[in-house]
Amino acid sequence: METSAKGEGVGKVEKVEFDASEIEYVSYGGEHHLPLIMNLVDQELSEPYSIFTYRYFVYLWPQLSFLAFHEGKCVGTVVCKMGEHRSTFRGYIAMLVVIKPYRGRGIATELVSRSIKVMMESGCEEVTLEAEVTNKGALALYGRLGFIRAKRLFHYYLNGVDAFRLKLLFPQPELHPSLPMMVDKDDSHKHGDHRHSVE
Numbered sequence: 001m002e003t004s005a006k007g008e009g010v011g012k013v014e015k016v017e018f019d020a021s022e023i024e025y026v027s028y029g030g031e032h033h034l035p036l037i038m039n040l041v042d043q044e045l046s047e048p049y050s051i052f053t054y055r056y057f058v059y060l061w062p063q064l065s066f067l068a069f070h071e072g073k074c075v076g077t078v079v080c081k082m083g084e085h086r087s088t089f090r091g092y093i094a095m096l097v098v099i100k101p102y103r104g105r106g107i108a109t110e111l112v113s114r115s116i117k118v119m120m121e122s123g124c125e126e127v128t129l130e131a132e133v134t135n136k137g138a139l140a141l142y143g144r145l146g147f148i149r150a151k152r153l154f155h156y157y158l159n160g161v162d163a164f165r166l167k168l169l170f171p172q173p174e175l176h177p178s179l180p181m182m183v184d185k186d187d188s189h190k191h192g193d194h195r196h197s198v199e
């Protein structure tokens with residue numbers, strides 16, 4: 001999903017002075033976090049989601065959603081899921097937002113990295129998402145993290161804009177023995193929830 005980002009607006013964005021160490025990252029901790037996530041996504045992404053959509057993600061995969069706080073204020077969030085898709089077990093990044101005054105300081109990178117780490121530890125082989133072809137910031141961010149543009153989805157968004165399907169493939173140690181061991185060898189906790197497929 002990851003609907004298109006809302007326009008940057010005409011006003012100048014006041015940046016907030018802060019040290020990166022002052023940002024606290026927490027995984028979804030319950031119903032009190034839900035309005036914080038909803039407010040951020042409603043503010044920054046163009047298409048409204050119903051509360052059921054949010055609940056679907058955070059109730060089933062609370063360990064994959066993270067919030068970033070600065071002095072008690074929620075300034076960023078990522079919402080994800082994972083499941084079987086065709087022959088793979090894969091993660092999916094549904095929403096990612098950092099509010100404007102806090103952008104450009106690595107908060108989105110940290111949020112996404114935390115979700116991806118949990119996906120890897122859970123046995124995912126890849127991670128996907130969709131991003132608007134015009135969303136330079138998101139495309140640059142995911143490109144830096146190693147995502148490739150797997151597909152172009154024509155008129156994907158309600159506003160008629162195309163999307164790229166972005167994909168990050170995890171190294172498979174059994175296929176590439178020379179690669180660093182990025183995935184956990186212990187299979188005992190893998191594939192925790194197979195009830196819902198991705199997409």
Ligand SMILES: CC(C)(COP(=O)(O)OP(=O)(O)OC[C@H]1O[C@@H](n2cnc3c(N)ncnc32)[C@H](O)[C@@H]1OP(=O)(O)O)[C@@H](O)C(=O)NCCC(=O)NCCS
Nearest residue numbers: 002005097098103104105106107108109131137138140141
């Ligand atoms: C996209 C978004 C989440 C990035 O958040 P952020 O905290 O500023 O991202 P980071 O600071 O972690 O950026 C990491 C890298 O991404 C790239 N990047 C991020 N925003 C960028 C922008 N506006 N233009 C160009 N590159 C950008 C840069 O390479 C950056 O690294 P650098 O600062 O060392 O150059 C934020 O701009 C946002 O919330 N946008 C609106 C919602 C949205 O588009 N969500 C994604 C939908 S797919």
